[in-house]
Amino acid sequence: MTPEVRTARPDDAPAVTALIGELGYPAETGEVHRRLATLPPGHVVLVSVEGERVTGWLHARHGTSLVHGDRLEIVGLVVAADRRGAGEGGSLLVAVEEWARDRGLTAAQVLSGSERNAAHAFYRGRGFRTVKTEQVFVKSLVGER
Numbered sequence: 001m002t003p004e005v006r007t008a009r010p011d012d013a014p015a016v017t018a019l020i021g022e023l024g025y026p027a028e029t030g031e032v033h034r035r036l037a038t039l040p041p042g043h044v045v046l047v048s049v050e051g052e053r054v055t056g057w058l059h060a061r062h063g064t065s066l067v068h069g070d071r072l073e074i075v076g077l078v079v080a081a082d083r084r085g086a087g088e089g090g091s092l093l094v095a096v097e098e099w100a101r102d103r104g105l106t107a108a109q110v111l112s113g114s115e116r117n118a119a120h121a122f123y124r125g126r127g128f129r130t131v132k133t134e135q136v137f138v139k140s141l142v143g144e145r
């Protein structure tokens with residue numbers, strides 16, 4: 001069965017939050033509701049839906065850089081553990097690639113954690129190739145001036 005894919009709404013926040021948990025990150029429904037309601041221009045969140053149940057989401061943006069120019073950047077993607085392998089991730093990807101083409105974008109990229117081997121197989125099977133491995137650095141900006 002081909003899942004329905006549509007743009008996320010703020011009231012999808014409870015299901016989206018639960019799926020963020022499956023990605024391994026704690027999240028708070030109210031905060032996710034706020035983020036969905038205030039997405040910056042050039043961002044899109046798509047959800048896959050089976051009946052009334054939201055079973056996957058994909059967040060992407062129209063990214064730009066001095067080095068690479070404009071491209072589709074996939075920021076996050078997850079399908080519910082009990083629904084994986086049924087084509088939902090693929091449907092979300094096809095839909096966001098269409099969104100990107102409509103904006104004139106000609107390339108896509110995704111950063112995927114080195115431990116996510118199943119996801120790497122998923123992307124490779126859909127035309128992505130690995131170009132490099134990077135380290136991610138983060139820093140708190142609170143309380144330091």
Ligand SMILES: CC(C)(COP(=O)(O)OP(=O)(O)OC[C@H]1O[C@@H](n2cnc3c(N)ncnc32)[C@H](O)[C@@H]1OP(=O)(O)O)[C@@H](O)C(=O)NCCC(=O)NCCS
Pocket residue numbers: 022023076077078079080083084085086087088089090091110111112113116118119121122125
């Ligand atoms: C990666 C992910 C989004 C793919 O979604 P999906 O709905 O299972 O993908 P599809 O059914 O469209 O495609 C299945 C493909 O994904 C891969 N895959 C990943 N996990 C799988 C699973 N549990 N069962 C079956 N296939 C899986 C396989 O390579 C499969 O390839 P194939 O179609 O050539 O056999 C999903 O596995 C997931 O949510 N993983 C955990 C979170 C994650 O790693 N997200 C990516 C972060 S960058």
